Amino acid sequence: xxxxxxxxxxxxxxxxxxxxxxxxxxxxxxxxxxxxxxxxxxxxxxxxxxxxxxxxxxxxxxxxxxxxxxxxxxxxxxxxxxxxxxxxxxxxxxxxxxxxxxxxxxxxxxx
Amino acid sequence: xxxxxxxxxxxxxxxxxxxxxxxxxxxxxxxxxxxxxxxxxxxxxxxxxxxxxxxxxxxxxxxxxxxxxxxxxxxxxxxxxxxxxxxxxxxxxxxxxxxxxxxxxxxxxxxxxx
Numbered sequence: 001x002x003x004x005x006x007x008x009x010x011x012x013x014x015x016x017x018x019x020x021x022x023x024x025x026x027x028x029x030x031x032x033x034x035x036x037x038x039x040x041x042x043x044x045x046x047x048x049x050x051x052x053x054x055x056x057x058x059x060x061x062x063x064x065x066x067x068x069x070x071x072x073x074x075x076x077x078x079x080x081x082x083x084x085x086x087x088x089x090x091x092x093x094x095x096x097x098x099x100x101x102x103x104x105x106x107x108x109x110x111x
Numbered sequence: 112x113x114x115x116x117x118x119x120x121x122x123x124x125x126x127x128x129x130x131x132x133x134x135x136x137x138x139x140x141x142x143x144x145x146x147x148x149x150x151x152x153x154x155x156x157x158x159x160x161x162x163x164x165x166x167x168x169x170x171x172x173x174x175x176x177x178x179x180x181x182x183x184x185x186x187x188x189x190x191x192x193x194x195x196x197x198x199x200x201x202x203x204x205x206x207x208x209x210x211x212x213x214x215x216x217x218x219x220x221x222x223x224x225x
Contacts, residue, residue, distance in 0.1 A: 034212075043217060046213040
């Protein structure tokens, strides 16, 4: 079955810096890669996703890149703000409906 | 629209006791998931329902966990008997029938087994 590894587990940046979180997946059949943000004590919420027929997708300060050959994808956050502090989970799926999540990255943005 | 509802929000039980969690998905969402999220880890799928049928329960510890979704709407997840390692947040999620495929999560039930 699918296995998703996520790095780093913790990331500390200064406000205004960029943050990059990386994930690798094992199943070459996976074709859908969402990213979820989970604030402390709250539910995970989708922030961006990408399908395998696209190499990059942007939404304001957030972007995701996908390298199918290397089976890895990354989340890029530019101009980080304190409200970006949260745990970020990547996930992979070959069916759009069944997600396998990574272990999470705790992002701390210091003012 | 109303979000995914779960209850209770918190539950503390002793090992070997039983517990049940309830989930009400967003209206019209045919697919429902139960996840287990252990502290410091990502959500792990326990079971997926399509209407009232089970699509995937390969990671559900069936000797102690059970789940049902009668009438294809609400769902309950039960643990009997509970073990210390069952301490986790149990998340329910649902997706709309025709996409997009964002999973809408409920607030979760935090279970502590002592």
